[in-house]
Amino acid sequence: MALAGLAALGLGSTAEAQQPRTLRIAMTASDVPTTTGMPNNGFEGMRFLGYPIFEALTLWDLSDPSKPAGLRPGLAESWEQDSTNPRVWRFTLRQGVTFHDGTPFTADSVIWNLDRYFRNDSPQFEAGGSGITRARVTILESYRKIDDRTIEMTTVRPASYFPYMVVFILFTSPQSFEAAGRDWARVATNGAAGTGPFRITRFVPRQSVELSRNDNYWDTARRARLDRIVLLPIPEANTRLAALRSGQVDWIEVPPPDAIQPLRAAGFQITTGSYPHVWPWFFQMGGNNTPFRDVRVRQALNYCIDRDGLVQLLAGTAEPSVGWLKPNDPNFGNPQNRYRFDPARGRALLAEAGFNAQRPLSFRVMISPSGSGQMLPLPMNEYLQQNLREACGVNVEFEVTDWSNLLTATRTSADGAAVRNVQSLNPSSPSSDPSVMARYFLNASRPPNGFNWPNWQDEAFEAAFARLEAARTPAEANAAYAEAHARLVDNPPWLYIVHDLNPRAMSRRVRGFTSVQSWFQDLVPVDIQ
Structure with missing residues (x-):
């Protein structure tokens, strides 16, 4: 504006x-x-029109800037994983909470909102909010009210990180919907009531x-x-x-x-400040017109880009990314590839894959001019375009679209109309916890079930992640997490570019x-x- x-x-x-x-x-x-209570515009929407107004059963603990944010009790006072059936989680609701319109927050209002997101035939179903929530909460199988203080949720498989998905289910007053004549467009005009x-x-x-x-x-x-x-x-x-x-x-x-x-x-x-965020390009491996099925091509591009030069362009407001997690993260793992600016190695890998000066690698990336966590995407992508051409003879074209359209594209199948002419996408991503890793990289999270737009599949990753999901101790979870992350580096579904410093x-x-x-x-x- x-x-x-x-x-x-x-x-x-x-x-x-x-x-x-x-x-x-x-x-x-x-x-x-x-x-309406489930904002679009990515995590910037959640930052400003989400959590300040609408809350979840679990909430982010933002009290200690010295470490990555974990979780704290929110509209649930406590939660537990069933000791005999690890697919079952029970949440004890906080008492005495009211929505902004004065109506009480209750177990019934929790079920009403879950139906809004997860039941297409419910009177209060909201397609926009449902699409966003289901893409973030990918493994919820069922839910029920046990009593006025207790809600039970069952996942499709054990998931030690499930509370990190619950943090993305925001709650709106059912009365907001009734007062607006059961019309979500009118709810949006007035603004829904949260807690x-x-x-x-x-x-x-x-x-x-x-x-x-x-x-x-x-x-x-x-x-x-x-x-x-x-x-x-x-x-x-x-x-x-x-x-x-x-x-x-x-x-x-x-x-x-x-x-x-x-x-x-x-x-x-x-x-x-450092925070769990990565600014990448996604590689499409499932479409009919893509060069990225060959892992050598994906590895090559990770060696071809000058991350330090891009950080300099950004006046130090970012740091180089060589994986989904940062290299100093204890769960980074021990991958064989340690990416750096090495054009000779990048060109050699491209040549092994059949690309050279006579047959250059060429592809098209969908980008946005702005958006949540997108930093300064136009000058950054222009830098990368020139970098790849000069360092490794790679030709990159861009399709520029609105941030909301780019987010929609990440949930579109490989040959969907919105992405038919592109082989890569440039949405920024959180890297805060295993639940995010699940929805971006598990084979089960291919669109429309999650954000695995690349259609990436890695058996070693799947096995390590299954151990992470079943883990009952932090040591077990962290060991599996590190092993899974090493596969993300050695068999990269993304071009890892920079981590934002959130200026x-x-x-x-x-x-x-x-x-x-x-x-x-x-x-x-x-x-x-």
Whole structure:
């Protein structure tokens, strides 16, 4: 959205700027994430229109920035895996929680929401929210209410990491649906009621959404300091920068790298930090028109790219990626391949696979101009295009599409109409826990059941992951996790490029923000002066 559009909303006026405790955030999203309780626009949607308003039975623990975020109790006080049947999990619900509309959070409202996502024939079925949730929660077989305090969920197979999937099932008040005439489009217009520390109070389609503090939030120690948050989709990086410099917003996601030092010099706050995120290209191995069935081609490209040069282009706001996990992660494993910029090795592998100067490797990548975790995709991809051509004689073309379309493509079969002319996709990915690994790489997670768009299959990976799922101790789980990850490196389904360092720029008026090792950030302690 242009600066003129911000002014039209009144967000550039002196009166707006002087309103106390109102934080204005410029997102990278091209549109306002959906407001029905299961936001689109990827994890940026979850970061701003998900967890601050709507909660799950389990929640991310964002209290310790020194380590990757784990889980903490949310709308469930506790959970346990059945000792005799490891496919069964029981969740004890928190009592005394109310939705923003005053209705109680109950076991019945949990079942209502699960039916909304997982039962196509339910009156409250929501196709958009269901597609997102099912892609993240890929192994739920059944669920039932045991009593007013207990919900039971059964998975299709044992999964030691299942609570990390439950964190993506958000809960909306059934009354939101009834009050809107049982019409999810009307729910979106008004904004659904959740249980979180903020509530939706104003929505302007394609322009902004306003959140207000929930003064009745169930966790009295975690009531928000801000009165309001205004969220604005501004996909173009320089427009976000101009909005920050002019005082029309207080916080921007992903500032342009060349603006970071000038912003610091001008007194703006810059935050960065390591977190579980990887920015890759996906290789398609299942389509009718792809060069990536040959592992030598996939390995070659991982040796052909100059990751350090790309990090330099990004002014140090990323770090090289040589696997799904970072090399210093204890679960990285011991792969045979340690990728680095080695064009000679890359060209040799390509030649073994039949590609040379007379028959160059050529393919097409679907990319987006912006989006959640996408960093600065246009200059980054242009850099890679030139890098691959000069280092290894590889010809790359791009198909540029909207971020939401790119996300849809990741859940599309190899020869679906949306991806028929591309052999690679460029969506960023979380790498936070084994549940994410499951939905991106297991053979069972091929679209539409998950995000294994490459149609990758590796028997050693499947065996290691089965041991991880059945593990009953952290030592067993970690050993299997490391073995599985080593297969992701040696038989790569992706081109591993960089890990994002999550840069943000803020006005000096913003106080209380701490960047944690998660896609999701805690807005409760944030204040503005």
